[in-house]
Amino acid sequence: MSPLIEITDPRVFDPATILIDVRAGANAHERYLAGHLPNAILATLDDDLASHPADAAIGGRHPLPSLKDFAATLSRWGVTPNSHVVVYDDKNAAMGGARLWWMLRSIGHTSVQVLNGGLKAATDEGVELSTDDYKPVAAGPYPIPEQYRHTVDIEEVKAAAKADDRLVIDVREGQRYLGHTEPLDLVAGHIPGAVNLFYSNSLSPEGRYLTSQALATLYKDTIGDIKPENVIVHCGSGVTACHTLLGMEHAGITGPKLYVGSWSEWSRRDLPIATEANGL
Template identity: 90%
Template sequence: MSPLIEITDPRVLDPETILIDVRAGANARERYLAGHLPNAILATLDNDLAEHPEDPAFGGRHPLPSLKDFTATLGRWGIRPDSHIVVYDDKAAAMGGARLWWMLRSIGHPHVQVLNGGLKAATDEGVALSTDDYQPVAVTPYPVPPAYRNTVDIEEVKAAAKADDRVVIDVREGARYLGHTEPLDLVAGHIPGAVNLFYSNSLSPGGKYLTSQALATLYNETIGDVKPENVIVHCGSGVTACHTLLGMEHAGITGPKLYVGSWSEWSRRELPIATEANGL
């Protein structure tokens, strides 16, 4: 199943499809109630797709929820292992949509897709939005898997960033990677050895992903001859990195891993930090 689906595909608004609207930020519910796709369930990044960390130095700003909590949430949303799920957000999958897609794929759910272009693609197509507070019918909790797959911890990132046969990709904007600015975390810069590929480079001007062929070219220029399973992707807190992982899947590059803690963890651990100025 392709990780992306177009708004013109009848499965998006099929009553049998479980449609999930992911929002991020303090006003997530207000934006959802202002207009969402009919029968879309509201999911919020902070409450449904992440734990609230006691210390971001251990797990980052958006650590994954426990598997027990996440699968209980899936049950409340009416999701079973055979459910077809379509996810979207209002940020072209960059602030939550791809994160939920990645989480579902990570626990082995096969039937999940992200709406290409997100909410904007739907409104551009003339889909009438709803302002209802849609409530799904709960089912029994989703089976709890043994682990989230395809994640790495900080120790593996330390080793990978120094290895010739591995690559660590930082998908934050260039100014943050170079250490010119840091709006969210405590220190500016990047993991020594990590390469930069801004996540939005995978999008067309209209907010949809580039073609699979164009994405393959983009990513392979960065990955080179490194095997996909030896690729690690990170961002600030493990959210926009999922946008790039989705793009890689669409490009046929399967197996890269997510460093969930990302820069928000690394930058708080008194580890080496590279910037344009220090040249590390």
């Protein structure tokens, strides 16, 4: 199944599809109520797709929820292991949509797709939005998964960043990677040895993913001969990295892993930090 689905695909509005609108930020609920796809369930990044860390130095700003909590959330949304789930957000899959796609895939739920172009693709197509506070019908308990697969911890990142046969990709914008600015975390810069590939390079000017062929070229120019399973992707807090992981999947590159803690964890652990100025 392709990780992407187009707004013109009838499966988006099939009554059997579980449609989920992911929002991020303090005003997530208000933005959802201002307009969302009919019968779309509201999911919020902070409450549904992350736990609340006591210390971002352990797990970063958006650590994954416990497997028990995530399974309970899926049950509340009416999701069963056989459900077809379609996810979207209002940020071109960069602030939650791809994160939920990745989480579901990580626990083995394969029937999940992200709406290409997100909410804007729907409005561009003339879809009439709803302002209802849609409430799903809960399903029976979703089986609690054994693990989130395809993740790495900080120790593995340390080793990978120094290895010739492995690659760490930082998908934050170049100014943050170079250490010129840092709007969200405590220190600017990047993991020594990591390369930069801004996540939005995967998007067309209209906010849709590039074709699979164009994405394959984009990513292979960065990955080179490194085996996909030896590639680690990270961002600020493990959210926009999922946007790139989805793009890689669409390009036929399967196996890269997510460093969930990302820069928000690394930068708080008194570890080496590279910047353009220090040349590390």
